Amino acid sequence: MNDQRVTNHALARYLLLPTIFLTVALAGGLRIDAATRAFVFLPPPLVTLVLATLLLLLFVRGRLLELHEWFNSALPPRTLIAHALTVGALCCASAQAFNAVLPEAGLLRWLFAFFFLWTLWQNQFSTFDARRLLRSLVALFGTAFALKHLLLAALYAPEGNWLRRLAGTLVEGLTQGTLGQAESYAPATGYIAFATLALYVGGLAMLAFAPTETDTTTERAQTIVNDYQQLAPAERALVRAEIMADEPLQLATTDSEVDEETPVG
Amino acid sequence: MRHRLIQWLGIAWTIIFALLIVWLYTTAPRNLQELRTQASATVGAYQIDQARFDAALELFRREQYGAARAEWQRADPAERDARTQFYIAYAFYREGWGRVYNDEELFKRGLDAVKRANGLTPDAPLKIDDADLRLHTAAELQAELEAGLAQGWGALNPLAVLRRERK
Numbered sequence: 259m260n261d262q263r264v265t266n267h268a269l270a271r272y273l274l275l276p277t278i279f280l281t282v283a284l285a286g287g288l289r290i291d292a293a294t295r296a297f298v299f300l301p302p303p304l305v306t307l308v309l310a311t312l313l314l315l316l317f318v319r320g321r322l323l324e325l326h327e328w329f330n331s332a333l334p335p336r337t338l339i340a341h342a343l344t345v346g347a348l349c350c351a352s353a354q355a356f357n358a359v360l361p362e363a364g365l366l367r368w369l370f371a372f373f374f375l376w377t378l379w380q381n382q383f384s385t386f387d388a389r390r391l392l393r394s395l396v397a398l399f400g401t402a403f404a405l406k407h408l409l410l411a412a413l414y415a416p417e418g419n420w421l422r423r424l425a426g427t428l429v430e431g432l433t434q435g436t437l438g439q440a441e442s443y444a445p446a447t448g449y450i451a452f453a454t455l456a457l458y459v460g461g462l463a464m465l466a467f468a469p470t471e472t473d474t475t476t477e478r479a480q481t482i483v484n485d486y487q488q489l490a491p492a493e494r495a496l497v498r499a500e501i502m503a504d505e506p507l508q509l510a511t512t513d514s515e516v517d518e519e520t521p522v523g
Numbered sequence: 524m525r526h527r528l529i530q531w532l533g534i535a536w537t538i539i540f541a542l543l544i545v546w547l548y549t550t551a552p553r554n555l556q557e558l559r560t561q562a563s564a565t566v567g568a569y570q571i572d573q574a575r576f577d578a579a580l581e582l583f584r585r586e587q588y589g590a591a592r593a594e595w596q597r598a599d600p601a602e603r604d605a606r607t608q609f610y611i612a613y614a615f616y617r618e619g620w621g622r623v624y625n626d627e628e629l630f631k632r633g634l635d636a637v638k639r640a641n642g643l644t645p646d647a648p649l650k651i652d653d654a655d656l657r658l659h660t661a662a663e664l665q666a667e668l669e670a671g672l673a674q675g676w677g678a679l680n681p682l683a684v685l686r687r688e689r690k
Binding site: 264265269277287299301343347 | 530536540544
């Protein structure tokens with residue numbers, strides 16, 4: 259990598275990524291009280307820490323976080339410390355991203371937590387790559403955000419019309435108050451949560467697509483070959499078929515070039 | 524060289540930012556004004572508003588206890604000054620004191636304030652030299668407030684009414 263690229267990579271990994279994740283950790287628990295417009299800081303509840311741990315495992319499985327590259331024993335200690343801090347920031351950001359989209363109390367909170375747990379647990383056993391994982395997370399957080407900050411907030415909005423208030427009261431009455439009426443937070447809370455989630459997903463995308471320090475063509479090729487060798491024969495055949503399907507023309511051209519260069523005996 | 528510098532900067536910045544977040548969640552300021560007050564209290568630059576304190580003392584001496592407390596709270600928004608907290612507790616005590624019975628709610632809030640004052644001076648007992656007061660230490664005031672809150676048979680004694688006096 260040239261000097262400029264190394265500098266940009268270092269700035270992104272050691273300054274920008276921790277800043278993004280820590281900002282998410284800060285804003286994920288921030289709410290604005292509707293009545294007093296006061297800040298309310300909600301630390302991450304235990305369940306979000308469990309969810310964040312599962313999500314980190316998923317990052318490792320989906321190779322969004324290449325542990326062998328981040329914590330390679332050949333790296334100097336300061337790099338390892340910097341990486342550990344970034345991963346720590348990512349863990350806190352994940353917990354707070356869940357905190358931002360979980361309802362504050364009641365049955366809905368536990369329903370949301372259960373569905374998150376269920377989805378993350380199921381995903382532990384699925385085949386993932388970084389892109390697919392990222393898309394899946396956008397869908398997961400997007401759905402939870404829409405449910406909490408659009409649907410529930412509209413249902414319980416104090417300034418809503420009489421039909422809305424009636425619906426909210428009916429839902430609360432039917433569920434004997436166990437559904438968990440949303441705290442009266444100002445609409446700004448929804449905007450903060452949206453910005454937080456956007457920042458979080460942006461940080462993850464940076465993590466997935468940022469060039470790595472060992473990102474030389476040879477090393478990448480070696481990694482792919484190593485991965486290929488880990489596969490079962492049937493899966494290898496599938497990979498070969500995919501490559502051939504994608505690049506038959508190119509390979510054929512290369513073959514003909516080789517044929518031309520090879521002297522006829 | 525530049526790469527190494529960026530790494531060190533990143534480490535320092537991440538630690539500082541993380542500490543800032545922990546501090547924010549611990550102190551939980553409710554608005555930007557409170558954030559500024561908490562920040563100055565943390566770095567040791569916090570000072571009470573002396574003019575407001577004096578104005579509150581004036582109100583206290585005129586027996587306008589509610590107004591005095593409000594003014595002291597504005598003088599010490601971070602609740603970090605032991606002397607101010609002592610006076611707030613004293614204002615609760617004087618307002619809550621009654622010859623026949625005490626206002627339990629005010630006494631409880633007074634007790635909270637005097638405990639806060641005690642907590643702010645862990646090394647030495649808090650003593651206030653003010654000729655207008657009959658209780659000069661936080662310990663005395665706390666004992667008085669606790670005695671006022673205690674429910675016992677002695678409270679049923681009609682003669683106790685004659686012995687009671689506000690301090």
